[in-house]
Amino acid sequence: MSTIETRGLTAHYGDFQALFGLDVTLRSGETTAIIGANGAGKSTFMKAITGLIKTAPDMIHIDGAPAGGRDAHTIISQGIAMVPEGRRLFPSLSVEENLLIGTHAKRSGPWSLDRVYDVFPVLKERRRLSGTSLSGGQQQMVAIGRALLSNPTTLLCDEISLGLAPVVIEELYRTIAELRSEGLSIVIVEQDVARAVRVADQVYCFMEGRVSLSGAAQDIALEDIRNAYFGI
Amino acid sequence: MDWIATLLQGLLLGGVYALFAIGLSLVFGVMRLVNIAHGDMIVLAGFVSFAVVEVLGLGPILSLAIVLPLFFAFGYVLQLAVLNRTLGDDLLPPMIVTFGLAIVIQNGLLQSFAADSRKLSLGEVETASIALGTDIAVGVYPLIIFATAIVTILALQALFYGTKIGREFRATSDDPEAARLMGINTKRVFAVATGVALVVIGIAGVLMAIRTTFDPLSGPVRLLFAFEAVIIGGLGNIWGTLLGGVTLGLAQAIGGAIDPQFQVMAGHLVFLAILIVRPRGFFPKVAH
Ligand SMILES: Nc1ncnc2c1ncn2[C@@H]1O[C@H](COP(=O)(O)OP(=O)(O)OP(=O)(O)O)[C@@H](O)[C@H]1O
Ligand SMILES: [Mg+2]
Numbered sequence: 096m097s098t099i100e101t102r103g104l105t106a107h108y109g110d111f112q113a114l115f116g117l118d119v120t121l122r123s124g125e126t127t128a129i130i131g132a133n134g135a136g137k138s139t140f141m142k143a144i145t146g147l148i149k150t151a152p153d154m155i156h157i158d159g160a161p162a163g164g165r166d167a168h169t170i171i172s173q174g175i176a177m178v179p180e181g182r183r184l185f186p187s188l189s190v191e192e193n194l195l196i197g198t199h200a201k202r203s204g205p206w207s208l209d210r211v212y213d214v215f216p217v218l219k220e221r222r223r224l225s226g227t228s229l230s231g232g233q234q235q236m237v238a239i240g241r242a243l244l245s246n247p248t249t250l251l252c253d254e255i256s257l258g259l260a261p262v263v264i265e266e267l268y269r270t271i272a273e274l275r276s277e278g279l280s281i282v283i284v285e286q287d288v289a290r291a292v293r294v295a296d297q298v299y300c301f302m303e304g305r306v307s308l309s310g311a312a313q314d315i316a317l318e319d320i321r322n323a324y325f326g327i
Numbered sequence: 328m329d330w331i332a333t334l335l336q337g338l339l340l341g342g343v344y345a346l347f348a349i350g351l352s353l354v355f356g357v358m359r360l361v362n363i364a365h366g367d368m369i370v371l372a373g374f375v376s377f378a379v380v381e382v383l384g385l386g387p388i389l390s391l392a393i394v395l396p397l398f399f400a401f402g403y404v405l406q407l408a409v410l411n412r413t414l415g416d417d418l419l420p421p422m423i424v425t426f427g428l429a430i431v432i433q434n435g436l437l438q439s440f441a442a443d444s445r446k447l448s449l450g451e452v453e454t455a456s457i458a459l460g461t462d463i464a465v466g467v468y469p470l471i472i473f474a475t476a477i478v479t480i481l482a483l484q485a486l487f488y489g490t491k492i493g494r495e496f497r498a499t500s501d502d503p504e505a506a507r508l509m510g511i512n513t514k515r516v517f518a519v520a521t522g523v524a525l526v527v528i529g530i531a532g533v534l535m536a537i538r539t540t541f542d543p544l545s546g547p548v549r550l551l552f553a554f555e556a557v558i559i560g561g562l563g564n565i566w567g568t569l570l571g572g573v574t575l576g577l578a579q580a581i582g583g584a585i586d587p588q589f590q591v592m593a594g595h596l597v598f599l600a601i602l603i604v605r606p607r608g609f610f611p612k613v614a615h
Contacts, residue, residue, distance in 0.1 A: 167507035171510035183502055185506075199491065
C-alpha cells in the first residue's frame with residue numbers, strides 16, 4: 096500500500112511547460128479521478144508519476160520518501176502500473192506475450208496469467224492472436240491485465256473508456272470497482288465527468304497544467320466542476 | 328553445368344553476406360540504430376582473432392572462445408556507455424557517433440597492426456571440396472559459412488521468440504516508452520542486443536578472416552555489402568538478411584561469370600534495381 100504525493104510538480108516538453116506546480120495526493124486504497132479538458136496535462140501528470148518524464152526528486156513522494164527523477168522501470172518495480180492512453184499494446188507480441196510482459200517487473204502478488212484469464216475469459220480464447228488484432232475493448236482488457244500482472248499497489252488508468260461501446264465500458268468499470276474493493280489504489284483519467292465522480296473517492300480537476308478544483312467526490316457539485324473545467 | 332556451378336557459388340557467397348548483415352539488421356531492428364562502424368567491427372574481430380592465434384597459439388576456430396565473449400562485453404559496454412546516449416527520435420546522432428567509432432577502429436588497427444594484409448589459416452579445410460556429380464564441386468569452407476549463417480539465424484529466432492529477453496527485444500523495438508512502463512530497463516535491453524549483435528559480428532569476422540585477406544581499412548566494403556543485403560531483405564527482418572545476402576551473392580556470381588570485372592558492379596546494380604522496385608526490401612518489418 097502506498098500513498099503518492101506530488102509537491103509543486105512541474106513538467107516540460109522541451110521548452111514547453113505542461114505542468115505548473117501540481118500538489119496532488121493519491122491516497123492508499125482510494126480511487127482518485129482526474130478530469131479536465133483536452134491538453135490540461137492529465138496524461139503528462141501520469142507520465143511524470145511513472146518516470147516517463149523526468150522530475151526533480153522531491154516533486155514526487157511515495158509514502159513520504161522522495162521518489163522523483165527515477166527511471167520508469169524502477170518506479171514500476173515499486174508497485175505503480177499504468178494502463179496508458181491509447182492502450183499501447185505491442186503489435187509484434189501475441190495477446191499472451193503482451194500479458195506476460197507485465198510479469199517482467201518481477202513483483203509477486205495475487206495476479207497471475209490464469210487469474211487474468213478468469214477475469215477476462217475472452218483473452219484466453221484469443222491468447223495466440225496478435226494483441227492488435229483484437230477489438231478495442233479486448234485490447235483494453237489486455238492493457239489492464241498486463242498492468243495487473245506487475246502486481247501493483249497503485250493502478251493508473253488513462254482514458255480506458257475512450258472509443259469503446261457503453262456495455263464494454265460498464266464491464267471495464269465493474270472490474271475497476273472490484274480492484275478497488277481489493278484495496279488497490281486507483282487513479283483514473285476519464286472524459287465522462289459524471290462517471291468519474293461516481294467511481295471516485297477524490298476528484299482533481301486540471302486546467303492548463305494547474306489544479307483548478309479538488310475535493311472529496313461526494314462534496315463536489317457538478318456545477319463547480321463545469322466552472323473548473325472550462326474556467327468560466 | 329557451368330551455370331549450376333556459378334549459381335551454387337553465388338548461393339554460398341550469399342551466406343557470407345547474410346552473416347555480415349545479421350548484426351547490422353539486429354541492431355537496427357531492436358533500436359533503430361544504423362551502425363556505420365559495423366564493417367570495421369567485423370575487421371576488428373579478424374584482428375583480435377589474429378592476435379589470439381599469434382599470442383596463444385590457438386587455431387582460429389578455437390580463438391572464437393575468446394573473441395566472442397570479448398565482443399559481447401564490448402557491445403554491452405559500448406551501448407551502455409556511449410550509444411544509449413545517442414538514441415532518440417533522430418537517426419543521425421548514432422550514425423555520426425558510430426562513424427567516429429569507425430575511424431577510431433581503423434586508425435587503432437593501423438597503429439597496432441600496420442597496413443599489411445592478413446589472413447587466418449585453417450589448413451586444408453579451406454581448399455577442400457565435395458564433388459557433386461561429375462563436374463561440379465562445392466567448397467567445404469563456403470558450405471560451413473553458409474551453414475553457420477543459417478544456424479545463427481535459427482539461434483536468433485529461438486532467442487527472440489523463445490526467451491524472456493527476446494520478448495523484451497521485440498516489445499522494446501515496438502514501443503520503447505511502453506516497454507519502460509512495463510518495468511523493462513530498455514537501456515539494458517539495448518546493451519544485451521548490441522552484445523548479441525557483436526557476437527554475430529565476431530563470428531562473421533573470424534570466418535571471413537579465414538576466407539579472404541583483410542587489412543585495417545577493409546571495413547567499409549564489408550559494411551557496404553552488409554548494408555545492401557539488409558536493405559534488399561527488408562530492414563530489421565532476420566530471415567530477410569539471408570534472402571538479401573543470397574540475392575547479392577547470386578548477382579555477383581552471375582555478374583562475375585559474364586565478366587570478372589563486372590562481379591561487384593552486378594551486385595550494386597541489382598541492389599539499385601531492387602531499391603527502385605521495392606524501396607523497403609522484400610520483407611520490411613519496420614513500419615516507418
Ligand atoms: N510529446 C509532447 N511534446 C510536446 N508537447 C506535448 C507532448 N505531449 C503533450 N504535450 C502538450 O502538453 C499539454 C498537456 O498534454 P496532456 O497530453 O498531458 O493533456 P491531457 O490532459 O492528457 O489531454 P487529453 O485529454 O487530450 O489526453 C498539451 O498542451 C499538449 O499539447
Ligand atoms: Mg491525455
